[in-house]
Amino acid sequence: xxxxxxxxxxxxxxxPVAAETVNVKVxxxxxxxxxxxxSILDIxxxxxxxxxxxMGAADxxxxxxxxxxxxxxxxxxxxxxxxxxxxxxxxxxxxxxxxIADLSAERLLAASERAKPKGAVLFNVSATDDRLRENDxxxxxxxxAPTRSMLADGLAQYLIWxxxxxxxxxxxxxxxxxxxxxxxxxxxxxxxxxxxEERVYEDTGGGRRSDSGSVQTQRQIPVLTQNAPAYDVLVxxxxxxxxxxxxxxxxxxxxxxxxxxxxxPTSWDASHEQWGALQLQNRFTQTFRRLMNARDNAAWLxxxxxxxxxxxxxxxxxxxxxxxLLGNDFSIAAFKGVRLTLRPWNQQLRQPILLSDGRMIxxxxxxxxxxxxxxxxxxxxxxxxxxxxxLK
Amino acid sequence: xxxxxxxxxSPPLPRCRGRGSRFGxxxxxxxxxxxxxxxxxxxxxxxxxxxxxxxxxxxxxPAHAYKVYVSNEKGNSITVLDTEKLEATATVKVGRxxxxxxxxxxxxxxxxxxxxxxxxxVLDTKTLKVTGKxxxxxxxxxLALSPDGDVIYVSxxxxxLVTLIDVKKKEMIGDIPVGVEPEGMAISPDGKLLVNTSxxxxxxxxxxxxxxxxxxNILVDGxxxxxxxxxxxxxxxxxSEVGGTxxxxxxxxxxxxxxxxxxxxxxxxxxxxPIGISFTRDGKRxxxxxxPANRVAVIDAETKKVEKYLLVGQRVxxxxxxxxxxxxxxxxxxxxxxxxxDVASLKVVKSIPVGAFPxxxxxxxx
Numbered sequence: 001x002x003x004x005x006x007x008x009x010x011x012x013x014x015x016p017v018a019a020e021t022v023n024v025k026v027x028x029x030x031x032x033x034x035x036x037x038x039s040i041l042d043i044x045x046x047x048x049x050x051x052x053x054x055m056g057a058a059d060x061x062x063x064x065x066x067x068x069x070x071x072x073x074x075x076x077x078x079x080x081x082x083x084x085x086x087x088x089x090x091x092x093x094x095x096x097x098x099x100i101a102d103l104s105a106e107r108l109l110a111a112s113e114r115a116k117p118k119g120a121v122l123f124n125v126s127a128t129d130d131r132l133r134e135n136d137x138x139x140x141x142x143x144x145a146p147t148r149s150m151l152a153d154g155l156a157q158y159l160i161w162x163x164x165x166x167x168x169x170x171x172x173x174x175x176x177x178x179x180x181x182x183x184x185x186x187x188x189x190x191x192x193x194x195x196x197e198e199r200v201y202e203d204t205g206g207g208r209r210s211d212s213g214s215v216q217t218q219r220q221i222p223v224l225t226q227n228a229p230a231y232d233v234l235v236x237x238x239x240x241x242x243x244x245x246x247x248x249x250x251x252x253x254x255x256x257x258x259x260x261x262x263x264x265p266t267s268w269d270a271s272h273e274q275w276g277a278l279q280l281q282n283r284f285t286q287t288f289r290r291l292m293n294a295r296d297n298a299a300w301l302x303x304x305x306x307x308x309x310x311x312x313x314x315x316x317x318x319x320x321x322x323x324x325l326l327g328n329d330f331s332i333a334a335f336k337g338v339r340l341t342l343r344p345w346n347q348q349l350r351q352p353i354l355l356s357d358g359r360m361i362x363x364x365x366x367x368x369x370x371x372x373x374x375x376x377x378x379x380x381x382x383x384x385x386x387x388x389x390x391l392k
Numbered sequence: 393x394x395x396x397x398x399x400x401x402s403p404p405l406p407r408c409r410g411r412g413s414r415f416g417x418x419x420x421x422x423x424x425x426x427x428x429x430x431x432x433x434x435x436x437x438x439x440x441x442x443x444x445x446x447x448x449x450x451x452x453x454p455a456h457a458y459k460v461y462v463s464n465e466k467g468n469s470i471t472v473l474d475t476e477k478l479e480a481t482a483t484v485k486v487g488r489x490x491x492x493x494x495x496x497x498x499x500x501x502x503x504x505x506x507x508x509x510x511x512x513x514v515l516d517t518k519t520l521k522v523t524g525k526x527x528x529x530x531x532x533x534x535l536a537l538s539p540d541g542d543v544i545y546v547s548x549x550x551x552x553l554v555t556l557i558d559v560k561k562k563e564m565i566g567d568i569p570v571g572v573e574p575e576g577m578a579i580s581p582d583g584k585l586l587v588n589t590s591x592x593x594x595x596x597x598x599x600x601x602x603x604x605x606x607x608x609n610i611l612v613d614g615x616x617x618x619x620x621x622x623x624x625x626x627x628x629x630x631x632s633e634v635g636g637t638x639x640x641x642x643x644x645x646x647x648x649x650x651x652x653x654x655x656x657x658x659x660x661x662x663x664x665x666p667i668g669i670s671f672t673r674d675g676k677r678x679x680x681x682x683x684p685a686n687r688v689a690v691i692d693a694e695t696k697k698v699e700k701y702l703l704v705g706q707r708v709x710x711x712x713x714x715x716x717x718x719x720x721x722x723x724x725x726x727x728x729x730x731x732x733x734d735v736a737s738l739k740v741v742k743s744i745p746v747g748a749f750p751x752x753x754x755x756x757x758x
Contacts, residue, residue, distance in 0.1 A: 059572045062552055063593040066571065066609040276591070276615075279549060279573055286550075308594070311611065333592070333615040333634035337684070338662035376660050 022069045024060075024316040026306060027091030028053045028299065029076045029084070029111065030102035031126075038245035041358075044293075049102040049125065050075050051288045052296030056303025058287075060310070067311050071303070073100075078107075085114050092118050097318050100302045102295055105129040105136070112138040121318045123305070125298035129179065130382060133346040137389035142325065143348045144298045144305070148183040150381035151265040154353025154365035155235075155258055156187035157379070161367045164232035164256070169198045170224065170247075171237035180237035184259065191370075196229045203242045221250035228253065236260040262357065265365075268297035269356040274364075277335035301334050301349075308332055337364070338377070346389040350377035458714045459517070459756040461502055462723055462730055463490040464747025470504065470515065471746040473721075475714050475755070478732055478742045484520045487513050491751045492534035492577075496559075497541040499756040505532040505546065512546065512557070517756065527564050529555040536577040536586065538601065545586055547574035554588050554599070568604055570597045576630065578619040585643055589616035589630055596630045596639070598646055608646040612639040618710075620669040622693070631666040631680065638666050638680055640696065652696050654682060654689055668710035672717060672735075679720055679733075681708040688722060688731075690738060702740055704731035712753045723750040 033044045045051070053073045060071040074096050076087045084107040091099060097120045101108055105127050112122055124132065124143045132138075133147055146154075159167070167188060171181035181198070188195050201224060221243075225234065234251055236259040238244035244260030256262060270291035273281065280300070284292040292300075309321040309330065324330055326347065331339035336352045343350060353365045370379040378384075457476030464471060468490065472482040487506025494503050495517070502515040505528065512526040512535065528546050532555075535546040543565070544557040554574060556566040571593025578587045579601070586599040594616060598608040613635020620629050621643070628641040638652040654664045665683035671693060672678075678691040684707050690700040705724025708731070712721050720733040724743075730750060732742040 059592055062572045063590075063595070065569070066593070066595060066597070066606070276573075282550060304592075311594075331614055331635065333594075339614055339634045339636065376662070 020068070022310065022314070022316050024069060024071045024098065024306060024310050025074060025094065025096040026053065026057070026071065026303060027074050027076060027088075027094070027096035027099040028102075029078070029087055029091060029099050031078050031104065031107070032080070033295075034241070037241045038243075039358075042241075042293075044295075045288075045290055047288065048293070049100070049295045049299045050077075051284070051290075052125075052292065052299035052301075053100050053303050055284055055287065055296075056300040056307065059300075060303060060307030063307060063311060067314070069310055069316075071307060071310075073303070078103075084111050088114050092120060097121065097316075098306050098321075099123065100125055100299050101141075102126045102299070105132055108132065108141065109136060109138070112141050115140055119318050121322050123302035125302055126295050130183070133348050134382065134388040137346050137391055139347075139391040140322075141347065142302075142305075142322070142342065143346075144302045145294075146267050146351060146353060147348065147381050148180050149186060150348075150351075151267075151353055152180070152183035152187040153190065153380045155263070155265040155355060156184070156191045156193060157365045157367040157370050158263075158355055158363050159233055159235075159258065160191045160193060161363075161369075165193045166196050166229075166231045167193055167233055167235045168225070168228050168231040168255075169195045169235050169237065170201055170243075171198065172240055172242050172244075173200055173202045174240050174242075176239045177237050180239055180260070184235050184237060195235075196231050199224065199228075201238070201243045203240065217246045218250060221246055222252045225250075226252035231255060233258055234262075236262075263362055264356050264358070265353045266294050266356055267351060267353065268292065268294040269354055269358075269361060271356060271359055272335070272354055272361050274361070275335050275337040280335050301332070301340075304334070305332055305349075340377075341375075343378070343384070345384050345387050345391075346382075347391070348381070350375060350380075352377065353380060458716075458758070459499075460712070460714075460721055460730075461493055461495070461517075461754050461756070462746045462750050463493045463504060463752040465489055465491055465725070465749040465751040467747030467749065469747045470502070471750070472520070473730065473744055473746075475719060479744060480746060482520055483747060484515065484522075486515065486522060487511065487525075492532070492546075493752040493754050494535050494537055494544075495754055495756060496537070499758060502754070503535060503537075503544060505535055507531045507533060507549075512544065524562070526557050526559070526562050528557060529553060529564065529567065533575055534577045536579045538579060539581070539583040543601075545577055545579065545588075547577050547588055549573055549575060552590070554586070556604070566604055568599060568606065570606070571595050571609075575617050576619040578621055578628070580621050580628075580643060581623060581625045587619045587621075587628060587630075589619050591615045591617060591633075594632075594635075596628070596641060598643070610639075610641055610646065610648055612648070613637045613651070617667050618669055620671065622671050622675045623673055624675055626675075627693075629669050629671075629678065631669055633665045633667055633683060636661060636664050636666065638669065650696065652680075652691065652698070654680075654685075654698060654701075656682075656685060656687065656701055659685055668708070668722075670711040670713055670720060672713070679711055681711055681722060683707055683709065684726075686724075688720075688733065700738055702733060702738060704733070704740055705729045705743055709750075710752050712755045714755050715757055721753050721755065723753040725749050725751060 030049045057071045057073045099122045101122045122141045128148045130147045171177045236244045238260035247257040247261040309324045313320045355363045366376045372378045460473035462471045470484045488508035492505040504513045510530045512528045529548045531550045532546045533549045554568045571590025573591035576589035588597045596610045613632035615634035618631045630639045640649045664685045668681035678693040680689045687701040706726035710723045722731045729743045734741045
């Protein structure tokens with residue numbers, strides 16, 4: 001663990017009422033994400049994720065002036081080999097009973113186990129693994145990040161709306177690429193698309209942003225995509241920044257690309273401006289001098305959920321806040337055009353999925369006509385009847 | 393991106409003097425800044441002029457054509473409509489991103505929140521020329537006038553402030569820190585109570601206009617965008633766009649009385665997003681714009697029951713009555729038109745094309 005920074009603030013205004021100030025401490029437990037991205041625009045900043053949490057804390061503190069509550073973000077950043085349990089212990093020692101977790105699935109489960117006896121609640125802001133909401137779901141983990149299946153369904157609904165039903169699926173050679181490919185296969189089945197062929201792009205370790213990269217890539221991608229059966233759209237499953245971004249404009253057949261390149265499903269994008277999102281983007285850019293990514297946004301939203309629950313319950317006790325968040329009274333505005341709520345059976349935040357080409361939001365799913373008896377947002381991802389989650 | 397630091401009379405966030413807070417400090421010392429050219433955003437409430445005065449004036453005036461002003465958020469213009477011909481008679485280019493608009497007491501001047509110009513512009517309604525501007529602080533969105541017409545209260549969305557402007561002297565005379573993303577503004581008929589709604593804090597802030605202090609903060613449902621007093625001051629209604637409800641507040645007791653929710657067959661709950669609210673003069677009926685549900689709800693303001701939903705243009709935001717209450721006009725943000733509702737028959741009788749992204753609508757007293 002490199003740093004354990006307490007980003008905190010003593011609020012100095014005179015309290016308007018005599019009631020005691022309630023302080024809500026929130027740990028930000030975050031992994032260091034790889035800098036080896038295909039596009040330099042995607043290289044994570046030093047305050048990746050943390051910045052969103054700080055923005056959320058500032059929003060909550062403005063509200064807290066009127067409710068006599070203060071919010072504090074405590075940063076714990078992990079390097080590759082660092083022990084997540086030790087970092088969590090340090091946060092718990094500082095009194096943080098709410099943890100914004102930007103962690104891989106394995107680390108998240110280890111942190112959940114450790115947090116259990118202390119009664120702390122974790123907010124998963126980056127792990128998209130479906131298993132964390134299914135067989136491996138945990139009662140003390142609330143999922144703000146969407147699942148792979150939600151992202152895949154969000155994309156699939158749009159491709160169906162476009163009548164692009166024949167997909168050429170190309171996946172990377174890493175285990176998580178297969179998980180994403182599986183989500184795309186399931187979405188195809190669910191909404192009536194057909195995977196006409198599946199191919200693998202082997203990660204041989206070369207290429208990324210090297211001097212001769214564009215020359216190499218320009219030759220490799222047509223070879224990868226030639227002799228394919230007739231297809232409407234290439235769907236890429238690459239979670240490791242190996243080839244997804246290289247696909248558009250380089251395929252053998254002139255076809256659009258979606259998934260991990262081209263049209264990408266995401267929970268947030270810096271180009272999203274609808275429904276007042278511009279206000280949040282502006283506030284973020286003015287404060288942190290960079291654009292807000294999906295992890296920053298999820299951390300902001302997690303902090304806002306904690307703030308909303310603290311405001312409505314007048315408490316900082318996880319045993320009061322968690323039931324409120326899972327109850328019928330909770331909903332939160334997140335600049336997505338609709339209120340967001342939690343799926344009580346697996347503690348996953350319901351949310352629209354943005355489809356971004358990297359410069360613009362092309363569409364937002366759920367698409368018109370995809371109906372559901374409870375909430376149209378539940379047409380995205382695994383639904384209650386198929387859930388394997390037993391919260392404990 | 394060019395980022396300009398403006399004069400900073402009052403930072404919106406609580407000042408932090410903690411040491412070693414390398415992230416917190418930069419955040420909490422955030423000054424009043426404005427991006428060089430922020431893009432437009434959707435939605436919001438509109439400022440109302442002196443509707444009460446306007447309505448009184450019509451008691452003696454014969455029924456005739458009224459002038460309607462519509463702000464076009466992305467058109468950077470004001471469209472003028474005539475209620476006799478039910479058509480546009482003029483389009484006036486104004487500042488960038490005009491949203492909240494309000495008329496002065498005699499209808500001779502229209503105040504326009506030009507958000508991207510960080511000012512309130514003054515439009516002479518006779519000549520249809522912009523004659524000057526009032527200092528509003530950055531990104532003014534919505535405004536309310538004191539009943540005597542001397543003070544404008546404006547919400548500064550990016551700064552978590554309500555700014556007070558002396559209309560005659562054209563000066564800022566103070567500001568009041570409120571919650572995150574202040575938007576809705578309304579003033580009680582007696583001028584004593586100002587209400588501001590903050591969209592991310594989810595509160596209605598009740599402000600004493602004499603002391604300029606917040607006297608109560610009332611939690612409402614998600615993303616409150618607009619506030620309106622009944623003409624007799626007995627009730628304050630606040631619409632929550634994302635929560636999907638209208639909160640009814642007792643301004644004397646300063647507490648929430650009840651909430652109204654909406655149910656439209658075959659429409660998802662999430663699509664019902666109340667924004668603009670207008671009351672008839674007798675206080676018996678309320679009209680609530682439901683945003684992307686493309687409908688206006690007609691509510692019995694006494695029993696609080698929804699009587700009817702009227703289909704209007706797409707993404708209906710704000711509403712205004714003609715002074716004789718013959719028509720209710722709605723600004724429809726996505727279909728770029730104004731729907732005309734005949735109040736007696738509760739029928740939509742016409743839609744009038746206006747500029748891009750119509751946002752606010754007001755009607756002149758004569």
